[in-house]
Amino acid sequence: MAAKLDKIFDSFDENNIFKDKSILQTAYKPEDIPHRDEQIKQIASILAPVLRGEKTSNLFLYGKTGTGKTLSISYVRGELLKRAKKSPENNIEIKYLNCKLKKVADTEYRILAELIKKFGGSVPETGLPTQAVYSKFVDMIDSKKQLVVLILDEIDHTVKKISSDFLYNLTRLNSELSQTQICVVGISNNLTFLEELDPRVRSSLSEEEIVFPPYNALQLQEILNTRSEKAFKKGVIDEGVIAKCAAFAAREHGDARRALDLLRVAGELSERDGNKKILLKHIDEANNKIERDKILDIVSTEPKQFQFVLYSIIKLIEQRQREKNKDSIFTGDVYNLYQKICERNKCEVLTQRRVSDIIQEFDMLGVINVKVISKGRGGRMREIKLAIGSKIVQKVKEIIEDTLDYM
């Protein structure tokens, strides 16, 4: 047995087409970030005053996903911290927080709790008044003279779920602080986010704005090339692979992260096949796999009730297809089936009101597409469509059916 395994491990080793896979992972921070010089320079010059211990303007970055926002800001953050170490007379804290992480930072309370954690404190998950958490945060950062820069990633998400009051409070925090000064760097994927924002918040949050344009296919290729040189062994990439990756990602509004993921997953797939080269077909496979994994992850971490709702939607849509019935499905249909499923599984039935919200959340997650339509006298309801491919739907179904007693 051991010998057999050795063989597997050996061949795995031989076929290893990666030199350093971490280079393609999203956590990887390259030393230089191509095509973002201008933005990085701007960020740096806006944030530079912190090195002299002065408060800077609040800054707002926006651009679509994978355009290097997070990367650029964390690069500048790193450089600033490096410099700050040399002159320790100024206390500088630059904290990064992604506000989108579900169940971690999707309410005002949890964001504050998360920030406190970043500053070395701890807060219970629930039970405290938000105001108490708020003042604990103020106490913590105001305990000594320092300059605090808060980088809040994906705040558009936050404002949708909470309200802009939170940001308003945050930007006005300085008046409550005696020793410490605070500046906020907001990052948003949503280009129209600023326009929807409360004007009070808007003016104070976006004293400076920087736009991150999407990468074009050529720039994506360049990025992929430089990274793949370090990440892969020589000659493992088949001709046209990079170009195809770039093309795929360019179609997705120039998302560099997507492109890198594609390349990495394609590499993994090819490796698993025992191939010595990454071929074009691996890109297609990778594209499917990424999509699938993302959705499956969402679905499997969702609570049971959510899964039932999704299951109802899937079932109904399948039924419509079988019957060649062109009608779309609506909230009421979903709720009826959902009720039955719950009863058969001896599970509590949520109200329609709640299910309505759940459907909306699935829309936000990108699992389904939803449109509120009015059918005149027929009433007003949501038209629901699946936003995922049929192969993935099957997988999703399997996952949910595992948790169901009755099919």
Added chain:
DNA sequence: CGAGATTCATGTGAAGTATACCTTTAGGCTTAA
């Protein structure tokens, strides 16, 4: 025939409830002088 009223089925906001969890406080017990 067309403008305005009606209607349907649900969207949506606000307020209330249940649950799980937190802090505070008061009482009881232990301990050391």
Added chain:
DNA sequence: AAGCCTAAAGGTATACTTCACATGAATCTCGTA
């Protein structure tokens, strides 16, 4: 008497429910041409 532990009291966030009003276009109504 001081210190420590425990349990009850009082309070909150979150997920969900209940109540009530808002929507918006197909359909109806009715006055008018």
